[in-house]
Amino acid sequence: MKLLEDGVPLAELSIERIARTAGVGKATIYRRWSGKEELFVDVLRAAEPEDPELPGTSMRDDLVVLLESLRQRGVASRASAILHNAHTQMKSSPKIWAAYSACVIAPRRRMGLEVLRRGQLNGELRADIDLELANDMFVGPMLIRSVLRPEADLPEGLSEQIVDAVLTGLRAGGPCRS
């Protein structure tokens, strides 16, 4: 965190330099992490808001909590220069991006798909929709705002708004459609 705070670019972050800054030997680092990619992902994970607990009361409520956690990450990344810098650097390093995808993004994605699967079983979600597509429909609008458009608004209430609008649909004509 100290090195990231100092704005050291990822390419200059070696295990040797990290060990020196932490005042330990390289062996101590390697006992816990197999390389700087894994260490970097763990640092990020510690700095980001934690993964949410799902209330389990309904698919709709679980989805709101999942999206709210994405929104909070976006808000945190805007507020923290370190996190923002780390996210930007990560995207330019295919190895770290792959590690972050596998350790952080993939489990969250599985959690979302599981919520949707339960929703199909309990009759909240259309049975004829592909779960991967449904997941992208709920998560996509929040992700492009928090990740791709750093100038976009992430107001409170956005998670509920997205989930309810995706459930209800945008076609005009009220709840009874032709």
Added chain:
Amino acid sequence: MKLLEDGVPLAELSIERIARTAGVGKATIYRRWSGKEELFVDVLRAAEPEDPELPGTSMRDDLVVLLESLRQRGVASRASAILHNAHTQMKSSPKIWAAYSACVIAPRRRMGLEVLRRGQLNGELRADIDLELANDMFVGPMLIRSVLRPEADLPEGLSEQIVDAVLTGLRAGGPCRS
């Protein structure tokens, strides 16, 4: 294009080197582009599929064409090592990303908002939905697949699927909802 094909990193792409490769003087380049950022964005724009013509038959059809153009860009970026490399490099350069956003992404976004505004006027789109949010709901699922998840499927028919699912909504219960 030759320099990108050779895998020259963005940081090493100077106007001087570009002029030398093209066999012209630097002044010739500067007559047309104010800097390497502008030049790079124009190269990308020439290599990517062109912006679509909207059929104008309905909001739904216009949205399908807009999403289809995003899908084609994703497919092209996967098929072309140069485009893929250029997109990746661009994301790690804030200056080029800003130029690309202003010259390519912002006009497309305005086009999408205009299509939605017409849809609200002709009664295809709910009048009570925020246009920015509606745009993110249509575009988000396609964008995260084409930009954030390079391993995701971009099958034919995906544009229609997304537009129709966002219009209809994902709540179970058929067209008549409680």
